[in-house]
């Protein structure tokens with residue numbers, strides 16, 4: 001599919017893995033790009049390749065999104081640049097370490113990146129998009145957002161925030177021209193695993209997807225207007241049943257009386 005005037009996509013964590021594939025695919029779909037991560041050399045190499053191959057305009061913005069001043073620089077860009085039509089909140093870190101064996105300072109840095117930066121960047125981008133009547137936001141969550149027992153619990157909690165925040169954004173902003181998507185990757189072959197302390201070779205290859213497969217599938221869901229994308233889930237009825245049950249329960253969750261199971265007999 002080709003979108004000749006797609007506008008500009010700002011992608012965080014674009015220097016490697018899933019973010020770098022989004023950069024490639026979105027440029028091929030006609031987006032100019034703003035690539036954000038800490039490693040400027042890697043961003044420049046990717047930007048040069050994409051420009052050569054697609055002739056799109058690619059800007060590099062090196063920033064540590066865990067650092068308030070650097071984060072503010074990216075927020076300012078999102079507020080000021082009206083050509084930005086899509087924000088891909090992809091930068092994130094995780095680990096598999098059990099809760100009490102994890103360093104609380106490292107857990108806090110994870111929340112700073114996975115939750116705080118993602119929230120602040122969304123707040124920077126969305127008011128302008130709403131004023132212009134169109135825009136998109138893709139938040140990279142994880143399957144652990146609905147299965148927090150699988151890896152480190154703070155990581156799972158941070159991704160549960162991303163999924164819930166995305167559902168809420170969709171609820172409030174879809175009618176104002178904003179397309180929201182949360183992507184829930186399963187295990188994906190990137191540097192994420194090595195950085196998180198569990199080399200990829202330790203995983204069963206049967207559960208690991210390539211970043212190309214993940215991004216191409218998630219973009220297919222984006223084209224279909226799917227709010228939640230879980231490319232590794234084969235039986236999508238499982239998600240639909242889960243979601244229908246959650247929505248049915250939503251209407252019953254508040255009451256002026258405790259449930260009958262609390263009355264004395």
Ligand code: NAP
Pocket residue numbers: 012013014015016017018019036037038039040042063064065066067090091092093094113140141142143184185186187188189190191192193195
């Ligand atoms: P990755 O290859 O390690 O990519 C992470 C990206 O985030 C890199 O570009 C990194 O670039 C950037 N980043 C890390 N810390 C940053 C910081 N403080 N400031 C700015 N950028 C920072 O891993 P990935 O798998 O592609 O991860 C992308 C997203 O997918 C993450 O949100 C992750 O939680 C999610 N996810 C991954 C998997 C998986 O199995 N791989 C599964 C589910 C969800 P620099 O080092 O250059 O800053």
